[in-house]
Amino acid sequence: MSKSVKMTVAANSLHLSHRERSAHEVRRVRGYGPSRVTCPLTPTLSPQGRGSALSLRHCVALSLALLLVLAAPALAQKKDSPRHYGIGQATTPAQIAGWDIDVRPDGQGAPPGQGSVKHGEKVYMEKCAACHGEFGESAGRWPPLAQGKGTLASHDPVKTVGSYFAHLATVFDYIRRAMPFGDAQSLSNDELYAVVAYTLNLNDIVDDKFVLSKATWAQVKMPNQGGFFDDDREKTEKALWNSRPCMKDCRPPVTITGRARALDVTPDDEKSLRRGAE
C-alpha cells in the first residue's frame, strides 16, 4: 500500500517539475530559434549535434523532463497491472475435482448422489452413534447433534443442528470433509446424503420417508435460519470508543464478588501436562 502511494507521489512531483521547467525552457529556447524547439524530441541527440554546450544541456534537460513525464503514466500503469512471475503450475480439472469438496448454502458444490433417512440410520448407528449418541444426544462429551430447541436465549443454550445451524450446507460440508472423526472423507456420496438426512430427521426437520439429494436440497428448512446477523460491534458497541477514559475515582470502592479458587477447576500440573487425560 505504502509503496503505491509513494509511486503516485513521485509521478506527481515529476509532472510538476516538468511543467515548471518546460515553461522556463520554452521561453529560453525561443531565443535560440525554432530549430532548437524540436531538439528534445529528436531521438538521435548527440554531442556532435548543432548548438552550443549550454543549449545542449538545456536540450538534454528538456528531453529528460519529457521522458520522465512520458514515463510517469507508464510507471503508474505498471503499478496497476500486477506482475506475473511465471511461478506456479496450471491446475488440472482432475486435480481440482479431488480437492474441491466445499458446499455452499445454495447447494453449489454438492456432489451427485442421494440418501434416505432409513439408509442414514444404518450409517449413523455404525459410524456416528458411538460419539454422538443413538439419538444425537451425545455419548459423553462429544457434540450433541439434536435437541436443544428453544434454549438459545436461556442460561444453558444447547447448540445443535436443529437448534442452531442456519444452513443445511453447513452440516453437509462439515460431515463431508471431517467426519467420521478419525476417518475423514471416507463416506460415499450416498452415505453422506443419507447420514445428513438422518441427522435432519433426528431434529424433526424432515420426515422418515425423506430422501436427500440435490433435487430435494431446497426443501430443507432449518429452524434457526433467521438466527444470525452480521457483526455490528462498531455500531452497537460504539460507546467503547472513548478516547478519554476515566482515570480517577471511576467507581465506588471495589469488592471481590467471585473467586476462581472457589470453583477449583484449574488443573494442576499433573493434569495439565498430560495429554488426553479423559
Added chain:
Amino acid sequence: MSDDLTRTSRRKFLAGAAGLAAGAAAGAAHAENAKNLPPHVADWTRNLGEGVGTRPYGQPSKFEKDAVRRTVPWLTATPESSVSFTPLHALDGIITPNGLCFERHHGGIAEIEPSDYRLMLHGMVDKPLIFTLDDLKRLPRVNKIHFLECAANSGMEWRGAQLNGVQYTHGMVHCVQYTGVPLKILLEQAGVKANAKWILAEGGDAAAMNRSIPMTKALNDCIVAYRSNGEMLRPEQGYPVRLVVPGWEGNVWVKWLRRLKVGDQPWFTREETSKYTDLLENGKARQFTFVMDAKSVITSPSPQAPCKQKGFNIISGLAWSGRGKIIRVDVSLDGGRNWRTARIDGPVFDKACVRFYYEFDWNGDELLLQSRAMDETGYVQPSKDTLRKIRGVNSIYHNNGIQTWALKANGEVENVEVG
C-alpha cells in the same frame, strides 16, 4: 472449541494439594546449594561443560520447566480436537518462542512432507494454479510481526472467574514474526474475476478446516506464511504453510493450508456458523465477528507468578488490538477505581502485542490489579461487566473484558471477579 468451555459442572478436577500459585511458588524455590555460592567456586566454574554441537537444535535450560504449554483436560472430549495454552506468566517482551505458541487443532497435527505439499488456488479466477512449497518461497516475501488470538481466549470467564492462571485465562494468544507471500500476489498470479467477493481457505489436516474470508481483507494484508521467527513453521502451527490474517480471530488463520477458492459469497462453514458465532442474550447470534478487539492482561504478578518480595516490584503485561496499534495501557491497583498510565517498552507494531510495565513499591497491602488497553482507533478495553451488559454471558467468543488479579498479603495472586 467446545461449548463446554462455559460449563464447569460436568467435570471438576480436585486440584491436588494447594492451589496453583502455591505449587508454582514451591516449584520455583529450588534449595540453594551453598557449595556453589561465594566464597566457594561453583561446579560449573571448575568443570568443562558440553562441547559445541551436542545440542544441534538448542533447547531451553533444563531448569526452565515451568515455561511449557499446558492443557485443561476437561475442556474438550479429545486431545486431537483441543487446545493448549501459552505460558504467558513465564514470558517477557513481545515475541512468543515458537515452541510455546498455543495450539488449537481440530483433527490433530498434520505432518506434511514438504515435497508433497501443494497449495491449490481456484474458483472465480482466470487461471487456476497450484503451487509447490518451493514456488511459494520463490515469490516476493514480507516479514510481519502479528498477534494471533483464538476467539475463545478468555471464553471460560464469561460467567465469572473460573481458571486460576493467566496461562488458562489468556494463553490462547501468541505473537511471532511471519515470513511469507502476500496473498494479494498469489491472487494476482491467478487473476481474480471482477465479481469475486470472498475466498475460502481450507486446511489439509484431518478436519480440512475451512473459513470464508472477505476479498477486501485477502487483498489488504493477508500473508501465506511459511516461516515463524525466522525458522520454518512448527508442525503445530501449520507446517509448511498457514494463512496469516492480521488482527482477526485465530480460527481464520488456516493451518496446513491446502486450498484457496475464490467465490462471490461466503460458504457458511461449520466453523463460521455453529462455532465462532457470538450468541447474545436474546438468542440471536452475531456472525463474521472477525476482528479481535483491544485487550490486555497483566502476566506478572499473576496466579502462576506470585509476588515474591515487598518493596520495588514490576507489573508486566501484554496488550494487543486487531484494529491497529496499541497507543496506551493503563494499570489499576484498586480494581479499576483509579488508573495510571503504564510504560510501553519495546517496539509497537500494527496488530501486534506490546509489552507494558508499571513499576511500584508494594507495602504488602492487598491489591486488585487490572490493566486497560487503548488502540489507535480510540477503542478502550471494557470491564467484564460492561461487556456482559451488552452481550450477556453466552457468547463464548470475543471476551476482551478487563482481568482482575487479587494480590494477597502473602504474595499469592488469585483470579477474581469484582463488583
